[in-house]
């Protein structure tokens with residue numbers, strides 16, 4: 001891949017004189033890159049939800065637009081008839097909250113008094129390293145994030161040519177969260193498709209495409225904002241993330257704090273886990289957004305990175321996954337929506353009608369994907385992740401960086417099989433996570449008869465109603481009044 005940093009810089013930083021030097025430094029760095037090289041860091045495997053998609057799928061570094069067909073994908077007498085994809089937005093800017101913390105950290109470094117032993121150490125390199133991020137960026141999709149989506153579109157269209165209409169997009173169905181990074185991801189995906197069929201031509205405005213712009217549906221894509229029980233018991237509950245808070249002051253984190261404070265020559269009492277975490281993420285943002293390796297990456301070694309990865313995973317575990325049942329149960333409506341699309345396609349095929357929505361694309365968040373994967377039973381460790389079992393969890397399944405990097409995607413592929421001898425065999429399903437076949441949670445097989453899959457999840461399909469699941473337990477008001 002060619003070095004894209006200069007173009008990205010133009011797009012995302014005001015060309016002030018103060019930044020000119022850094023721009024030149026970046027250009028110099030880029031000049032050393034060979035095609036196929038990517039700027040990388042030994043910390044990359046530990047960035048959790050801030051992981052670049054290509055760090056999970058390294059082959060994409062050299063072939064970002066050509067799919068690697070998983071050999072487990074069905075072929076031959078089974079033809080894909082529908083694809084329902086749940087897609088996390090592409091690479092994004094830090095949120096305003098993260099940018100504020102980063103600024104505080106920067107001030108802390110600037111405030112270090114004179115009389116330090118090593119006047120030109122890492123702390124000074126960091127003080128001199130420009131703060132690229134401004135408040136307006138607040139979590140928006142970056143150019144690299146649009147590219148993530150365009151390239152994903154190109155790969156999926158090459159992987160499932162019968163499903164992606166060549167002539168027009170009237171049968172594509174797009175749904176998105178209201179967040180601009182998700183809306184923009186949907187638009188970038190469509191542009192990628194256009195590019196696939198009309199190389200070199202400028203894509204039309206999304207509003208002019210037959211499918212129209214993605215339709216916003218937060219009840220579906222941000223169900224966590226609409227579930228009263230989740231909001232009360234987890235999101236707004238100061239004690240729900242107990243293990244996260246305990247780990248922040250535990251021995252593993254303390255050891256990292258001590259090391260970093262010493263390296264930066266800052267009193268350790270000025271530091272805390274939140275500041276350290278934002279420093280760690282800054283290494284990831286500089287890599288993912290701008291393709292540069294910043295001195296923030298030199299602050300940590302891989303032991304520190306593993307501790308910070310665990311901190312991120314702990315939060316995801318307790319807030320979005322197995323920590324509390326409501327975390328995953330709040331995604332039932334989305335799960336059911338996916339199966340309604342599949343049911344409809346099955347019905348239409350059975351009546352020899354064309355499938356009305358061969359491609360359904362749903363754009364959301366890591367917080368959309370994790371609860372759904374948990375609802376389906378994926379990445380569940382024998383023991384919960386706690387503040388006290390960091391060492392024991394070294395080989396855990398629940399590593400958010402492997403599951404939900406930027407642009408992560410969970411795809412249901414429905415097949416119609418010609419040589420079926422019974423009606424049950426006629427429809428089969430495979431699931432792909434980040435373009436690799438995900439064995440079914442119940443059988444560990446790479447493919448399932450559609451009927452068996454529905455049967456396995458019949459509790460969720462039949463007895464999980466959002467209105468019931470998300471209802472708060474009734475307070476006994478009669479009792480209260482007495």
Ligand SMILES: *[C@@H]1O[C@H](CO)[C@@H](O)[C@H](O)[C@H]1NC(C)=O
Nearest residue numbers: 165167168169170171210354
């Ligand atoms: C797009 O395709 C649909 C059927 O799939 C067709 O009815 C419609 O006329 C097409 N529109 C254009 C502009 O080709």
Ligand SMILES: *[C@@H]1O[C@H](CO)[C@@H](O)[C@H](O)[C@H]1NC(C)=O
Nearest residue numbers: 232233234237238239240241
């Ligand atoms: C907050 O979380 C704790 C720990 O899970 C729980 O015991 C408590 O009932 C929760 N509070 C509310 C208001 O749901």
Ligand SMILES: *[C@@H]1O[C@H](CO)[C@@H](O)[C@H](O)[C@H]1NC(C)=O
Nearest residue numbers: 076077417419420421425426
């Ligand atoms: C259909 O035939 C293929 C080989 O062409 C075989 O792999 C597959 O298992 C068959 N499917 C069914 C449902 O019998």
Ligand SMILES: *[C@@H]1O[C@H](CO)[C@@H](O)[C@H](O)[C@H]1NC(C)=O
Nearest residue numbers: 474475476477478479480482
């Ligand atoms: C509510 O309180 C009343 C009065 O104490 C009691 O009789 C009743 O069983 C309570 N109901 C529930 C559901 O706890």
